[in-house]
Amino acid sequence: MAEKPWESEGLTKEEYDMIIDILGREPNKTELGMYGVMWSEHCSYKNSKPVLKRFPTEGKHVLQGPGENAGIIDIGDNQAISFKIESHNHPSAIEPYQGAATGVGGIIRDIFTMGARPIASLNSLRFGELDDEHVRYLFAGVVEGIAGYGNCIGIPTVAGEVYFSNAYKGNPLVNAMCVGIMDHEDISTGRAAGVGNPVMVVGAATGRDGIQGASFASDELTEESEEDRPAVQVGDPFMEKLLLEASLELIKTGALVGIQDMGAAGLTSSASEMASRGGTGIELDIDLVPKREEGMTPYEVMLSESQERMLVVPKKGKEKLVKEIFSKWGLHAAVIGKVTGDGMIRVLNKGEVVAEVPARSLADDAPVYQRESRRPDYLDEVQNYDLSRLIEPTDYNQSLLEVLGSPNIASKEWVYQQYDHMVLVNTVVLPGSDAAVLRIKGTKKGLAMTTDGNGRYCYLDPERGGAIAVAEAARNIVCSGAKPLAITDGLNFGNPMDPEIFWQFEKSVDGISQACRALNTPVTGGNVSFYNESPEGAIYPTPVIGMVGLLEDINLATTHHFKDEEDIIILLGETKEELGGSEYLKVVHNLEVGRIPELDLGLEKKVQETCLEAIKAGIVKSAHDCSDGGLAVNLAESCISSGLGARIKIETDLPPAALLFSESQSRIVITVTKDNLAKVEELAKKHAIPFTKLGEVMGDRLIINNLIDLEVEEMKRRWQESIPSRMEE
Amino acid sequence: MKWKVRIEIMLKENILDPQGKAVKGGLNALGYKNVADVHVGKYMELIIADTDNQEDVNKQVDEMCQRLLANPVIEDYTFQVEKMEG
Amino acid sequence: MKWKVRIEIMLKENILDPQGKAVKGGLNALGYKNVADVHVGKYMELIIADTDNQEDVNKQVDEMCQRLLANPVIEDYTFQVEKMEG
Amino acid sequence: MKFAVITFPGSNCDRDVYHVTKEVLEQPTDMIWYNDKLDLSSYDCVILPGGFSYGDYLRAGAIARFSPLMESVTGYAKDGGLVLGICNGFQILLEAGLLPGAMKVNDSLKFVCKYTKLKVINAGTPFTNRYSKGEILNIPVAHREGNYYIDDEGLAELIANNQIVVKYLDDEENPNGSVVNIAGICNKEGNVFGLMPHPERCAESILGDGSKDGYELFASILDYVNKRGEKCG
Ligand SMILES: Nc1ncnc2c1ncn2[C@@H]1O[C@H](COP(=O)(O)OP(=O)(O)O)[C@@H](O)[C@H]1O
Numbered sequence A: 001m002a003e004k005p006w007e008s009e010g011l012t013k014e015e016y017d018m019i020i021d022i023l024g025r026e027p028n029k030t031e032l033g034m035y036g037v038m039w040s041e042h043c044s045y046k047n048s049k050p051v052l053k054r055f056p057t058e059g060k061h062v063l064q065g066p067g068e069n070a071g072i073i074d075i076g077d078n079q080a081i082s083f084k085i086e087s088h089n090h091p092s093a094i095e096p097y098q099g100a101a102t103g104v105g106g107i108i109r110d111i112f113t114m115g116a117r118p119i120a121s122l123n124s125l126r127f128g129e130l131d132d133e134h135v136r137y138l139f140a141g142v143v144e145g146i147a148g149y150g151n152c153i154g155i156p157t158v159a160g161e162v163y164f165s166n167a168y169k170g171n172p173l174v175n176a177m178c179v180g181i182m183d184h185e186d187i188s189t190g191r192a193a194g195v196g197n198p199v200m201v202v203g204a205a206t207g208r209d210g211i212q213g214a215s216f217a218s219d220e221l222t223e224e225s226e227e228d229r230p231a232v233q234v235g236d237p238f239m240e241k242l243l244l245e246a247s248l249e250l251i252k253t254g255a256l257v258g259i260q261d262m263g264a265a266g267l268t269s270s271a272s273e274m275a276s277r278g279g280t281g282i283e284l285d286i287d288l289v290p291k292r293e294e295g296m297t298p299y300e301v302m303l304s305e306s307q308e309r310m311l312v313v314p315k316k317g318k319e320k321l322v323k324e325i326f327s328k329w330g331l332h333a334a335v336i337g338k339v340t341g342d343g344m345i346r347v348l349n350k351g352e353v354v355a356e357v358p359a360r361s362l363a364d365d366a367p368v369y370q371r372e373s374r375r376p377d378y379l380d381e382v383q384n385y386d387l388s389r390l391i392e393p394t395d396y397n398q399s400l401l402e403v404l405g406s407p408n409i410a411s412k413e414w415v416y417q418q419y420d421h422m423v424l425v426n427t428v429v430l431p432g433s434d435a436a437v438l439r440i441k442g443t444k445k446g447l448a449m450t451t452d453g454n455g456r457y458c459y460l461d462p463e464r465g466g467a468i469a470v471a472e473a474a475r476n477i478v479c480s481g482a483k484p485l486a487i488t489d490g491l492n493f494g495n496p497m498d499p500e501i502f503w504q505f506e507k508s509v510d511g512i513s514q515a516c517r518a519l520n521t522p523v524t525g526g527n528v529s530f531y532n533e534s535p536e537g538a539i540y541p542t543p544v545i546g547m548v549g550l551l552e553d554i555n556l557a558t559t560h561h562f563k564d565e566e567d568i569i570i571l572l573g574e575t576k577e578e579l580g581g582s583e584y585l586k587v588v589h590n591l592e593v594g595r596i597p598e599l600d601l602g603l604e605k606k607v608q609e610t611c612l613e614a615i616k617a618g619i620v621k622s623a624h625d626c627s628d629g630g631l632a633v634n635l636a637e638s639c640i641s642s643g644l645g646a647r648i649k650i651e652t653d654l655p656p657a658a659l660l661f662s663e664s665q666s667r668i669v670i671t672v673t674k675d676n677l678a679k680v681e682e683l684a685k686k687h688a689i690p691f692t693k694l695g696e697v698m699g700d701r702l703i704i705n706n707l708i709d710l711e712v713e714e715m716k717r718r719w720q721e722s723i724p725s726r727m728e729e
Numbered sequence B, C: 001m002k003w004k005v006r007i008e009i010m011l012k013e014n015i016l017d018p019q020g021k022a023v024k025g026g027l028n029a030l031g032y033k034n035v036a037d038v039h040v041g042k043y044m045e046l047i048i049a050d051t052d053n054q055e056d057v058n059k060q061v062d063e064m065c066q067r068l069l070a071n072p073v074i075e076d077y078t079f080q081v082e083k084m085e086g
Numbered sequence D: 001m002k003f004a005v006i007t008f009p010g011s012n013c014d015r016d017v018y019h020v021t022k023e024v025l026e027q028p029t030d031m032i033w034y035n036d037k038l039d040l041s042s043y044d045c046v047i048l049p050g051g052f053s054y055g056d057y058l059r060a061g062a063i064a065r066f067s068p069l070m071e072s073v074t075g076y077a078k079d080g081g082l083v084l085g086i087c088n089g090f091q092i093l094l095e096a097g098l099l100p101g102a103m104k105v106n107d108s109l110k111f112v113c114k115y116t117k118l119k120v121i122n123a124g125t126p127f128t129n130r131y132s133k134g135e136i137l138n139i140p141v142a143h144r145e146g147n148y149y150i151d152d153e154g155l156a157e158l159i160a161n162n163q164i165v166v167k168y169l170d171d172e173e174n175p176n177g178s179v180v181n182i183a184g185i186c187n188k189e190g191n192v193f194g195l196m197p198h199p200e201r202c203a204e205s206i207l208g209d210g211s212k213d214g215y216e217l218f219a220s221i222l223d224y225v226n227k228r229g230e231k232c233g
């Protein structure tokens, strides 16, 4: 073996010594490869585990918290939903179409593995700025890849976000989320129980795809990444559609003991995790694994990340049933081994044992590190930047048009028009409003879902930024008429060995935890993606929150579009002078500095409760969360999507820029008919939250005090053409 | 002078080719059992004008393939250049 | 005997080719102003086994193209057959 | 009346169509597996749903049209049975030669999912009798290969026989570049109809932008079959 055999597997000398301790001998090449992938950050969470323990993970709805392939939440009537978010950042940087496509495929498998039928996908994307040709290539490729996979498999992509900043130029973020629904009795787990039960591989044949993909994800992107990358995985959504149907059919038969998809680290992770959860071992034979290529070594077979495969453990005697179901769908199912009682993963090849290691040591006993953490120096400088010296614009119409034309604020239609967002005929609120809403067929109920995150906020203040991401997600859910249930989190950060990055990570987790406790939305799972760095440096710390909410009555689903002339426009919550970190500051002053808006979680909760109570009372005609871009953008969006204007008159001492563009939290704009104005005022009093009547829906212009007077059509053009015009350059 | 360029672009050797697999399945199902393998790629024909020297055309086409026509991360390409009449 | 078949499938001459148009636009925008025309089609490689006679292969491949590989309403095809070693 | 909805490997709107005929229209409906070679004569209408049969690899619908069941569908159509192909189903009907013409990739080269405005050209078919000629419909599309092509001769024939059933309202509404904005056509006899837009996605007002224009298409079939029943009986 090489002089420092651990290096090529991405392990340290100390970790190598631990392995020798565990085995009582030197590992061979295959064994070392297995430890290498399982002890990578991507699979083992060795640098993040202690911090993730801070999340609140319990709640009365939580049927399955973190630890399985995806979390599960009870929604009543014997139904449950499963959802999770996953990153595919590095693969997408190398090959945007396939990287994003296989990311979608992976998260969908996580959901149907749990026994749930996937009903919706979401995606959270970050790129550099669109004036760069390579960025445009990445953006176009990623969106096409998500579309290519999701549309083909027939799961609607109903919501998401896209954000552009130079911080992501060398390292885009591609986080995909999937939501599925199931009856309680179909909940499945990835457990290999029952000594003697067969272990089977179903789905695609194994090739040399993506070997060491997990370790690749656990390293920084460098100039050479393009060279030493593993073979790119290509997704086959058609195969996965068949796999999905066959797996769900199989789960329904009750013949299964356990099922797990093969994602990162392929057969090694699925076998060791299933055995470890079941307190068992697995013996498998390389010869029996269906292979796509000739001459594959045990190392390659164990580490392959070929897509669209699952590992299943049926009850003994049910092998034939499994094969029948899969062959009906034109898929292979092969017995490759059996469950054992000795806790070992034992790999045979041509009758010889080529690897034999304790399952637990792979899946659960990776070393855990408490990394050093230090508040970054840049924070004081950016937070203390003196915003009072900024010159107020002379033409606020111009400023509003500029902000509306910023790709971060502008219409994302260019993106979601490429996604089939209607298949499965459940989509009640289409992309373009605050959260997507889906009906649950056969019930009166509905689900709302959204992803939110603000990397710039987290860069300027990771703790509050993390909390705001949760608060904003919940506000989006509430504005659609749903009660927030729980979250999944996608934590995207730089290199955790850098104490300043690790501090950002810890603080973000703290902020998310605080908000989740206050808003009663436990964390049911998520994903950590470190090493998001390029030669230009680390990305903005970017936690992304995926949230799901429940509507008791689908008829109360609410959108942000204004509905009728003369409706009264009301602000719940209060606008303060809080331009720090705002889109206005970036677009108009080219600054990404300042103190980000305050977040009073008590007030946040009360504002959300007021809004939801008003919606439940049936008096809210539109509701729109007020955040990125501020009040002016909020009002403009409701105008644009309805074609209706608004006349706004606000008494205030705020400087005009702050009135229009401040991103103060805990604000929701709603509209009601004149007759219901008093009712809302009463509700606001009851909850003791600030309440302001802003004006009314009227005409075809947006008029705000003597600051803004713009035709809705003109605003719409700027907002709608921003991304397409940049992409068609 | 004018040149006709024919470019063939294929997925690299060991990269999964779902299309090829599906087409093979289709052909086998139609009764062509002797079709042992299928790969599906792209074919392009370019007309290049105003270039006098075949060497230049070769160089340019190679560059185009690298930059736009093929995806060097997952695809290989080959091409032939041929002088056109007139 | 084994045969390698290369098939090129293209939209018929007079049918508008949106892909070709887009690729031409892309190449021109990248500075390749001398690219006068582009057509994009499909390229396939088949391995045909257990057939001893090139004539049979030709006939079979032609039939496959007609029935499945190309759509005769809008596409033309050409192919070459080559004997493989071993 | 009785509907049959065919599931090909990769169909993904099969359950959606089933939902509409079974739950919304409340008509008996069977889901039929592509690999069966059934006698379809007991059905009043056979629907080929949307999706990506065989991943749309090669060409949309190209492989699916050789499914064993497609032989039955062809026979059923020849005998005058009602066949409706939606999106991928339309593509399969073209590949199978049950309808003339072919599909190319959208001019934008992109998948497009959005509501489109359609104009009813022929309201006399079994599928469109509840609409009126010239009526404007709002029905969503979702496809990447919906750019309908037919040569001039074929087009003249389509027009002469009144086979163009629905068009996109105008060039601007046309999401794919199809010849003369064609969105759906029928065969000469009028019993086979294929269209790119998805009527099953707008059969209930709770969904999306609230259009119920798709409901009327399914209801047209029901009306037609019921009337035909009266005539016979
Ligand atoms: N990548 C995407 N995929 C699908 N939908 C998207 C995507 N990006 C944005 N959208 C949709 O566009 C709308 C506006 O997005 P955004 O401005 O991020 O909303 P908000 O600020 O309310 O969270 C939302 O409905 C969102 O779901």
Ligand SMILES: [Mg+2]
Binding pocket: A433, A434, A476, A625, A626, A627
């Ligand atoms: Mg919002």
